[in-house]
Amino acid sequence: MKKVLIPTDFSENAYAALLYITKLYRDEPLQITLLHSFGEEVGKLTSRVDIGRSESIIEKLYRQSDEDGLALVKQIKLDSPKIAHSYEVISTPAALSNTINTLVATEGMDLVVMGSKGRTSTEDILMGSTTIKITKSIEACPLLIIPRNIDFVVPINIAFATDYKDFYPISSLKPIVRLVRQYDSIIHLVHVGGEKEMDVAQKQNLENFKNDLTEYDSEFHFIPKKENISKTLHTFIDGHNIDLFALVYHKHAFLKQLFREPVVNRVGKHAHVPTLVVPLSS
Numbered sequence: 199m200k201k202v203l204i205p206t207d208f209s210e211n212a213y214a215a216l217l218y219i220t221k222l223y224r225d226e227p228l229q230i231t232l233l234h235s236f237g238e239e240v241g242k243l244t245s246r247v248d249i250g251r252s253e254s255i256i257e258k259l260y261r262q263s264d265e266d267g268l269a270l271v272k273q274i275k276l277d278s279p280k281i282a283h284s285y286e287v288i289s290t291p292a293a294l295s296n297t298i299n300t301l302v303a304t305e306g307m308d309l310v311v312m313g314s315k316g317r318t319s320t321e322d323i324l325m326g327s328t329t330i331k332i333t334k335s336i337e338a339c340p341l342l343i344i345p346r347n348i349d350f351v352v353p354i355n356i357a358f359a360t361d362y363k364d365f366y367p368i369s370s371l372k373p374i375v376r377l378v379r380q381y382d383s384i385i386h387l388v389h390v391g392g393e394k395e396m397d398v399a400q401k402q403n404l405e406n407f408k409n410d411l412t413e414y415d416s417e418f419h420f421i422p423k424k425e426n427i428s429k430t431l432h433t434f435i436d437g438h439n440i441d442l443f444a445l446v447y448h449k450h451a452f453l454k455q456l457f458r459e460p461v462v463n464r465v466g467k468h469a470h471v472p473t474l475v476v477p478l479s480s
């Protein structure tokens with residue numbers, strides 16, 4: 199059974215992520231762990247109180263988190279009654295990013311899913327600070343980021359962004375391949391720039407990708423840059439009816455440049471397509 203970890207702050211954004219994943223894998227029972235970290239609340243509430251009172255506050259936060267978690271499980275079962283997923287709730291005062299990586303390592307999580315924004319994010323922000331932090335810190339586990347205002351659609355068209363400076367067999371990226379096989383999806387490889395402008399190494403990687411995807415329905419796109427990379431990609435996503443946007447991430451990769459662009463935090467109107475981030479160790 200696939201193990202899925204879903205961090206939650208019990209906001210509508212977090213619930214949207216939970217509801218989406220139950221529908222995405224409606225034909226495959228999941229073991230879903232709901233994780234709530236109340237570390238920030240602990241810091242705010244205990245900074246000016248004595249140790250005895252701090253312990254009381256932490257106990258109260260544990261109880262509240264457990265109650266909210268049970269209510270969340272009850273609600274998702276009502277909203278997806280025909281889906282045989284199992285649920286577990288974990289409450290912790292520990293830092294969210296550290297706890298996620300610990301659970302991934304110790305429990306063998308197959309996927310982490312979270313909303314694009316938390317309870318405190320403003321409406322014009324595409325990704326909240328917590329989501330960006332998790333994206334950059336997660337290790338050895340794919341991360342699926344779900345926008346709040348999203349209606350579930352079968353991911354027939356999956357866009358995969360690359361600058362062709364590296365090659366990694368998409369056929370070995372399980373979260374992508376599983377969806378492609380389940381929904382008979384089309385993989386759209388997207389490069390911001392012209393094919394003729396690529397150097398020898400990039401062209402070789404292009405051939406490597408083509409060879410790797412011979413068994414899959416795939417299309418290759420080269421699109422001119424307009425203003426910045428992120429907006430160019432969003433325009434492509436809108437114009438080609440993309441249902442899921444995917445890319446790999448490592449310390450020297452494309453995604454790091456993408457997050458440096460301020461526009462990523464300001465294009466909320468494009469926040470209607472889930473993003474799958476697959477971290478690489480190198």
